[in-house]
C-alpha cells in the first residue's frame with residue numbers, strides 16, 4: 367500500500383520531536399507502511415494504546431522512529447529504519463498481545479509482524495526482512 371497514513375495516530379506519535387520539527391507530515395515517508403497498517407490493526411483490536419506522547423507533555427518520545435543523536439539510537443535497530451514500534455496498551459498487557467500473536471501469527475492483525483521482543487513491558491514488533499517468527503530478548 368502506498369502513501370499509508372494511520373487512521374488512529376498522528377505523525378507526532380510516531381517520531382521524535384526533532385524529526386517532527388524537521389519534516390512535519392513528510393515524516394510519514396520515513397515509516398514502513400506495513401508497520402503503520404499494523405498499528406491501526408492493533409488499535410482496532412486492543413483499544414487505546416500509546417506510542418509517543420511527548421507532544422502532550424508525556425515522557426515517551428522514542429517508541430517509534432529513532433534517528434542518529436536520539437537516546438536509544440542504534441545503527442541497526444529496526445526503529446532506525448521505521449519498521450518498529452513499542453506500543454503500550456491501556457486495556458491489555460504487552461504479554462497478552464505477544465501470546466495472542468504467537469498463538470495465532472497468521473491472524474490478519476499480525477500479518478506483517480515478523481519479529482517481536484520478549485519479556486518487556488511494551489510490545490516491540492517489527493516488519494524486518496527475516497524468517498518468520500524471530501523472537502529475541504533485550
Ligand SMILES: [Zn+2]
Nearest residue numbers: 450451452490
Ligand atoms: Zn522496540
